[in-house]
Amino acid sequence: MATEQIQGWSGGRDAFAAMLEIPGVSESLVWTARQRLATFVTPMPVCLRDGAQFYLRPILPGDSQRLARLSPRTVYRRFMGVPGKRMITYLFEVDYLEHFAWALTDEPDGLVVADARFIRHTDEPDSAExxxxxxxDYQGRGIGTLLMEALSVSAHASGVRRFTASVLAENHAMRSILNRYGARWKSDGPGVVTTILDVPHTRDLNLSPRASIQIDVATRQMVQALC
Known part of the structure; x- marks a missing residue:
């Protein structure tokens, strides 16, 4: 018995070609295919500075149900409010091209302890937020730095050359991480600061060569699959 909405098509090549002419169908098929491909990316083991091992993989739609605990303060610092259902769907159903996201888990199929993403600016496709x-329970262990470096590798593989960020001025942890990569901040309204920085070059990252290659290969597998 199906528990979710089922989508599909029937007919031969001509029917398929006709379906592709329907506005939005082609984009939807590509989006679905990329999500399916992401499920086949093997979680990559990565080590923190304290020697603990975690696993990096593409974020998946079901991850919203596997999140580690987030305090109201952490949620506010990240979203500057409480995300609604539509936002949660947006965060976990990504296309890996305009919106790329990694999940960090405690086991290959375990709890999602952190996530990181970049979203291209529509008017500047080589720039992304x-x-x-x-x-x-996982803060203060270098996970943010690890995710920043993983995003940097993926950005280069995706053609993104600049990062932007908009954060609460009081979010010193996020600001400290970005400061290491050349962030220069300016005010953007009460309590909010923004920055633009070049994506760090892979040679300037602390990731092991093996991890960098694995992340690059996994990114290209999803980004270039149907281009």
Whole structure:
């Protein structure tokens, strides 16, 4: 018995070609295919500075049900409010091209302890807004830095050359991470600051060569699959 909406098509090549002429169908098929491909990316083991091992993989739609605990303060720092259902769907159903996201888990199929993403600016496709969230019980261990570097590798593989960020001025943890990569901040309204920085070059990252290659390959697998 189906528990979710089922989509499909029937008919031969001509029927398929006709379906592709319907506005939005082609884009929807590509989006679905990329999500399916993401499920086949093997979680990559990565080590923190304290030696603990976690696993990096593409974020998936079901991850919204596997999130580590986020305190109201952490949620506010990340979203500057409480995200609604539509926002949650947007965050976990990504296309990996305009909106790319990694999940960090405690086991290959375990709890999502953190996530990181970049979203291209429509008017500047080589520039993207970045953000990451780390569960309260996992903060202060270098996960944010690890995710920043993973995003940097993926950005280069995706043709993104600049990151932008908009954060609460009081979010010193996020600001400290970005400061290491050349962030220069300016006010953008009460309590909010923004920055623009070049995506760090892979040679300037602390990721192991093996991890960098794995992240690059996984990114290209999803981004270029149907281009």
């Amino acid at each position: 970045l953000a990451f969230t780390v569960g309260d």
